[in-house]
Amino acid sequence: MVATTETINQVKTTTDKYKYGFSTEIEVDKAPKGLNEDIIRFISQKKDEPKWMLDWRLEAFKKWKRMEKPNWAKVSFPDIDFQDIYYYAAPKSKKKLNSLDEVDPELLKTYEKLGIPLNEQKMLAGVAVDAVFDSVSVATTFREKLSEVGVIFCPISEAIINHPDLVKKYIGSVVPVTDNYYTALNSAVFTDGSFVYIPKGVKCPMELSTYFRINEKNTGQFERTLIIAEDEGYVSYLEGCTAPQRDENQLHAAVVELVAMNKSQIKYSTVQNWYPGDEKGKGGIYNFVTKRGKCLGENSKISWTQVETGSSITWKYPSCILMGDNSIGEFYSVAITNNAQQADTGTKMIHIGKNTKSTIISKGISAGKSQNTYRGQVQIQKSAYNARNFTQCDSLLIGDTCSAHTVPYINQHVSNAKVEHEATTSKISEEQLFYCMQRGLDAEQATSMIVNGFCKEVMKELPMEFAVEAQKLIGISLEGSVG
Amino acid sequence: MPILEIKNAELSIDNKKILKGLSLSVNEGETHAIMGPNGSGKSTLSYMLAGRDGYELDNGSITFDNIDLTLLSPDERSNLGLFLAFQYPVELPGVSSTNFLREIFNSRKKYLGENELSHLDFIKYLRKVAENLSIKDEMLKRYVNFGFSGGEKKRFEILQMALLNPKISVLDETDSGLDVDALKIVSEGVNNLKDKKNAVVVITHYQRLLDYIKPDIVHIMSDGKIIKSGDADLALYVEKNGYSEILNEKS
Numbered sequence: 001m002v003a004t005t006e007t008i009n010q011v012k013t014t015t016d017k018y019k020y021g022f023s024t025e026i027e028v029d030k031a032p033k034g035l036n037e038d039i040i041r042f043i044s045q046k047k048d049e050p051k052w053m054l055d056w057r058l059e060a061f062k063k064w065k066r067m068e069k070p071n072w073a074k075v076s077f078p079d080i081d082f083q084d085i086y087y088y089a090a091p092k093s094k095k096k097l098n099s100l101d102e103v104d105p106e107l108l109k110t111y112e113k114l115g116i117p118l119n120e121q122k123m124l125a126g127v128a129v130d131a132v133f134d135s136v137s138v139a140t141t142f143r144e145k146l147s148e149v150g151v152i153f154c155p156i157s158e159a160i161i162n163h164p165d166l167v168k169k170y171i172g173s174v175v176p177v178t179d180n181y182y183t184a185l186n187s188a189v190f191t192d193g194s195f196v197y198i199p200k201g202v203k204c205p206m207e208l209s210t211y212f213r214i215n216e217k218n219t220g221q222f223e224r225t226l227i228i229a230e231d232e233g234y235v236s237y238l239e240g241c242t243a244p245q246r247d248e249n250q251l252h253a254a255v256v257e258l259v260a261m262n263k264s265q266i267k268y269s270t271v272q273n274w275y276p277g278d279e280k281g282k283g284g285i286y287n288f289v290t291k292r293g294k295c296l297g298e299n300s301k302i303s304w305t306q307v308e309t310g311s312s313i314t315w316k317y318p319s320c321i322l323m324g325d326n327s328i329g330e331f332y333s334v335a336i337t338n339n340a341q342q343a344d345t346g347t348k349m350i351h352i353g354k355n356t357k358s359t360i361i362s363k364g365i366s367a368g369k370s371q372n373t374y375r376g377q378v379q380i381q382k383s384a385y386n387a388r389n390f391t392q393c394d395s396l397l398i399g400d401t402c403s404a405h406t407v408p409y410i411n412q413h414v415s416n417a418k419v420e421h422e423a424t425t426s427k428i429s430e431e432q433l434f435y436c437m438q439r440g441l442d443a444e445q446a447t448s449m450i451v452n453g454f455c456k457e458v459m460k461e462l463p464m465e466f467a468v469e470a471q472k473l474i475g476i477s478l479e480g481s482v483g
Numbered sequence: 484m485p486i487l488e489i490k491n492a493e494l495s496i497d498n499k500k501i502l503k504g505l506s507l508s509v510n511e512g513e514t515h516a517i518m519g520p521n522g523s524g525k526s527t528l529s530y531m532l533a534g535r536d537g538y539e540l541d542n543g544s545i546t547f548d549n550i551d552l553t554l555l556s557p558d559e560r561s562n563l564g565l566f567l568a569f570q571y572p573v574e575l576p577g578v579s580s581t582n583f584l585r586e587i588f589n590s591r592k593k594y595l596g597e598n599e600l601s602h603l604d605f606i607k608y609l610r611k612v613a614e615n616l617s618i619k620d621e622m623l624k625r626y627v628n629f630g631f632s633g634g635e636k637k638r639f640e641i642l643q644m645a646l647l648n649p650k651i652s653v654l655d656e657t658d659s660g661l662d663v664d665a666l667k668i669v670s671e672g673v674n675n676l677k678d679k680k681n682a683v684v685v686i687t688h689y690q691r692l693l694d695y696i697k698p699d700i701v702h703i704m705s706d707g708k709i710i711k712s713g714d715a716d717l718a719l720y721v722e723k724n725g726y727s728e729i730l731n732e733k734s
Contacts, residue, residue, distance in 0.1 A: 433533050435573040437557035438566075439587040439643060440594065446558075449586065453577025453626065 031088035037061065040188055043088050045452045047157045047191075050164060060177045060187035067181045073344040074373045074405060075313050080251060087189045087222075089298055125438045142206070151204050151235075152197035156224055159195035166197060170228055174257035174321070182253040182288045189222035189253070198233035198264070207463055223254040229264035231297065236267040238466060246273065252311075260325065262297030267305070269462055271318070273477075274310035279368075281340030284312025293316035295327035295353075303330040304347065305461045307470045309477040312341055317375065319348035322356035322384075329358040332458040336451075336477045338368030346376035346407075351384035351417070355395040360391040363455045366402035366480055377409040380417040387417040395425040396454050398478065399445070448475030485510050486682050487532075492543035494531055501527045503707035509651065512679040516693055516718060517686045519704035520674050520726050521661045525686045526570060528704075529655040533567040534560050547651070551660050562594045564650030564681075568640040575627035580639070583627045584609060588646045612645050616672045633660030641672040648676070658692035659734070670695030690722035703729055 031042050040061055044054040070082075146153050152163060160167050177187045198204055229235055253275070256265050264344065268291075277284025287310075294300035304318035320329025331347035349358035358378065366372040378389045395404035399460075406423045428450055436446035452471050459467055487509040494502040501524045509515055519525055530538040532545065534546040534557040545552040547563055555563070575583065588609075600608060613623060616638045628636050637657055644652055654673065658666055673696055677683060685696055693701075693715065701717040702709045703726070711717065711729055721729065 012684070429573075430536060431573050432575060434533075434557060435569065436587075438533050438561055438569075439647065440558050440561040440590050441587060442558045443556075445586070445590070449578055449583070450575060453575055456577035 001002030006461065030084065033086055034083040035061075035085070035087055037190065039087050043189060043191065046088065047160070047314075049157075049160055050165070052066055053160050056172070056177075057188050060184050061189075063178050064181070064184035064188055069181050069299065073315050073375070074371060074407075075315060075342040075344050077313055077342075080286075088191065122173070138323075145205060149202050149205060150199040151202060152195065153208055154195055156190075156193045156195040156226060159197075159226075159296045163195070163197070166228065167195070167226065170226055170257065170259055171224075172257075174259060174292050175255050175290050179290060183255050183290045185234040186222045186224060186253050186255045186290075190222040193224035193254070193256075194227070194237075195225070196235060196237060198227075198229040200230040201232045202230075203233070204235040206311055207236045207238055207465075212311040221252045223252070223256075225254070225256040226259075227257070227266055227268070228259045229261060229266050229300075231262040231287075233261070235265075236463060237269070238463060239270045240272050250283070251286050252288065254291075256291040256318075257288070258291075258302055260293065260295050260297060260300035260302050260324075263299045264297060265301045265303075266293060267303045268293070268304040268318070269466060270304075271366075271462075271466060271473065272306070272308045272310050272314075273318060273473060275312075276310050276339065277312035278343050279339045281312040281342070284341070285310065286313045287311040287316065288313075289316045291316065292321065292348075293319070293329070294321045295324050295329060297327070298324040298353070299326045300324050301328040301330070303332070303461070305330075305332040305458065306334070306345075306463070307458070307473070308333070308335045308343060308345060311343075314341075314343040314345055316345045317347055317349070320358065321350045321352065322358065322387075323352045324356075325353040326355045326357075327353055328356070330461075331358075331360045331362070331376075332461045333362045333374060334365070334455045334458045335363070335374075336365045336474060337367070337372045338477060339368040339370060341368075342369045343371070344373040345376055346374045347457070348377040349379070349389060351378075351380045351387040351389070353383070354385040355387070356384055357388045358390075360389070360393070361457050362391075362393045362395070363458055364395045364404050365398065365451055365454070365474075365478070366395070366404050367398035368402055370402045371405075372402070373405040373407060375407045375409075377411070378419055379410075380412045380414050380419065380420075382413045384414055384417060387414060389417075389419045390422045391419075393421075393423040394454065395423075396451065397425065397427045398451075436456060444475065444479060447478055448472075450477075451478060486548060487684075488544075488546045489532075490544045492528075492531065492545065493540055493541045494538060496527070496537065501707055502531065505704075506545065506710050507709060509682045509684060509703065511682060513699045514677065514683045514685065516696075516698035516701045517684060517704050517709070518688070518701060518718060518721060518726075520730075521688075523704045524707045525704055526655055527704060529567055529570075529653050529686060532560075532565065532653055533557055561647075561649075562591070566644050566647055566652045568644060568652065568654040569636075570656040570659065572628045572631075572636040572640055574629045576629050578627045580623045580625055580627050581606070581609065584623070584643065584646060587643065591611035591647050609646070613642055615675065616645070617668050618642055632677075634662065634665035637661055637665065637669055638672070641669055645672065645676055646722065649681065651682045651684065652676075655686045656688060657685070658687055658689065664731050666692065666695060690718045693718045705730055 031039055037058060040057050044057060175183050176221045177184055196208060227237060257269060258268050274285040274287060295302055302320050308314055318331060322329050329349050335345050337343045346362060347360055360376055362374045363375055364372040374393045376391060378391060380387045393406045397404055404425055408421055410419055412419055432450050434444050436449060451474055459471060462470055485508045489505060489507040490500050492505040517525060524676045534555060540553055547565060552560055585605050618638055622635060622687060628639060657669060661669060673683060698715055701713055701715060703711040
């Protein structure tokens with residue numbers, strides 16, 4: 001039918017979208033390739049870190065050397081040579097562009113499709129910002145507003161120097177150094193990340209976004225984030241952005257730790273749109289992340305919401321340890337894979353306290369030749385009297401060359417706990433597409449609409465400003481998947 | 484001048500011939516009714532017109548305003564002004580009815596080169612149109628066709644028809660599953676949209692819908708062909724005597 005040439009063109013634009021992805025010339029201050037104690041000392045020194053931090057890193061390195069790479073996930077990729085990676089590459093300065101005219105038009109097209117305002121486009125593309133929108137001054141205003149209420153929001157490298165007691169107390173307390181191969185590696189070589197501290201009784205007056213953090217750009221491939229909410233504190237944190245993210249580092253192994261005290265609440269939202277590689281997956285980012293939150297206090301709550309559309313390989317399980325009685329853990333996830341992308345993602349809910357509750361809503365969408373796996377664990381420990389879990393995993397397939405898998409693990413050690421698991425797999429129905437198209441929507445609009453409907457329960461958990469862009473992102477990620 | 488012209492349409496599904504040389508010509512301002520027993524190919528005809536995947540012609544031609552329809556995708560046909568009210572409207576879980584309607588409305592406006600309506604203006608306009616079909620706000624907040632009753636689904640189809648203002652509307656068994664009150668509302672909705680420039684093709688099993696939507700021409704379809712055409716009295720005749728007599732007459 002007519003759609004064929006259109007589809008070919010669309011596939012072409014989608015795959016060409018990242019054509020210029022790695023062309024930005026960045027002057028870097030690099031340490032030699034490879035990993036040894038000297039490199040770690042070098043990183044620590046560059047950051048003017050105190051001795052305890054260096055010791056912690058070296059200890060992690062020692063342990064990492066004895067560990068083995070995990071291979072249980074349903075992803076396949078060539079073996080990584082860890083001695084062939086740069087572990088320290090601080091960009092000196094990014095080449096500033098004078099106007100949007102100098103920016104790759106394909107990138108601008110994507111920005112436009114996402115509905116990103118012009119000034120933000122400039123910021124994202126690295127165009128020197130004018131007086132109307134000075135990112136530094138905006139960030140400064142933000143900081144002032146935050147410090148008025150006592151919220152600390154800064155790069156973790158700064159926190160290590162300015163708030164050592166807090167960092168020392170909590171770093172590694174949720175995700176132990178030896179939790180897995182990549183957490184040990186991250187602990188040894190992490191370069192930067194965010195630090196957030198919400199004092200007792202404070203409701204953070206704004207959404208905290210990595211976007212507005214000073215020195216946010218180029219935190220590198222081993223990001224480390226730590227968020228602490230004291231009693232009755234509240235914070236909503238946004239990570240990433242919908243605009244395509246490029247990075248010359250293929251391997252990303254971040255660690256995120258959240259600590260929630262009595263009656264506090266942490267809401268952590270992620271939109272991940274890293275380079276997925278070409279149609280064969282070549283050159284895409286490996287995203288091996290460990291994210292975990294600890295509901296330490298009673299009646300505390302941690303919610304993870306994620307929209308994952310990028311990366312060639314995603315290996316990610318944002319989890320909650322529900323220690324405090326009546327604490328609540330939530331996981332809302334949309335994972336989209338297209339072309340040769342592979343995603344193995346899910347969550348772990350560990351119920352320890354009484355009356356703890358967890359909710360898992362996972363929506364996996366697979367297109368092209370991609371692999372999309374939900375892997376989740378619900379563990380009800382003996383102490384978790386009256387614990388409750390509800391899990392719903394829905395998979396949607398587009399085309400017949402992709403696949404979706406659901407791997408739930410349930411360990412229940414209490415008789416009065418209630419664990420519910422629902423899973424569905426459906427194909428995007430030809431009937432639904434035809435219905436929408438009969439009303440004049442083209443195949444892409446129709447798919448985007450149906451898929452967004454499928455993800456509704458998760459999308460409504462996203463903060464407003466994120467949700468609108470994320471909705472469009474879903475459409476863009478699936479471009480060329482229907483014909 | 485005919486808006487729609489089908490000539491000797493032949494179509495098979497899974498190697499089974501369903502349409503066997505069907506011809507139909509619909510002029511501006513006309514209302515046609517196509518009646519026939521189960522399995523005569525009525526729904527196939529509607530899918531063929533709308534361009535559903537798998538319903539491509541083996542032989543014959545369809546033109547719409549002198550444009551060859553067979554080469555166009557369903558959305559392109561819709562943009563030209565062809566509307567199909569589904570016999571079984573499809574559920575779209577998670578897709579809010581209001582958003583869906585705004586999307587299709589603005590997409591049509593865009594195609595016609597007219598101004599799209601802002602969210603607020605659209606809501607105002609939608610309320611007015613919906614009211615005429617006794618559709619309450621509450622229904623528009625639900626997901627498209629999701630958990631709608633039979634009657635609600637059919638009214639929602641006519642609401643879309645009203646918003647898109649098509650040149651030709653094919654109503655596939657729109658009367659099925661409707662009680663008399665709902666039938667009146669739906670028929671009134673269709674009649675209000677009717678003018679000298681557009682056309683309606685009503686596909687139905689029973690004559691009762693034709694009491695409300697008066698056809699100019701009635702066609703009897705059997706075994707993939709139109710075997711008899713006449714005025715509104717033909718429908719009354721079928722109602723009284725059943726299809727068998729006409730079918731026998733032919734064989």
